[in-house]
Amino acid sequence: MAKPKRGRSLWRLPSRGRGTCPICSSTRIKLLYPRTKSNGSVVQVCKRCSKADQMKVEAISS
Structure with a gap:
């Protein structure tokens, strides 16, 4: 069964939650x-x- 709301919360994040990993x-x-971090x-x-x-x-x- 398809889940129509899967990943919907990503649309509210800047750049859809994507970027460059700092590690x-x-x-x-x-x-x-x-x-x-400590x-x-x-x-x-x-x-x-x-x-x-x-x-x-x-x-x-940083």
């Missing part, structure tokens, strides 16, 4: 997974990088 530098990829800031990453080591998340500047 792997993949372009035009969905950034839907939040990762928290200073409390949150960065959005791609699905592959959502399971990355915390050291890679900490290495992100």
Whole structure:
């Protein structure tokens, strides 16, 4: 059975939830997974990088 509202929430995000992943530098990829840095800031990453080591998340500047 088809789900007519699947992905509807993506349309409300800027650029439909897509951008460049700060960890792997993949372009035009969905950034839907939040990762928290030690200073409390949150960065959005791609699905592959959502399971990355915390050291890679900490290495992100800004």
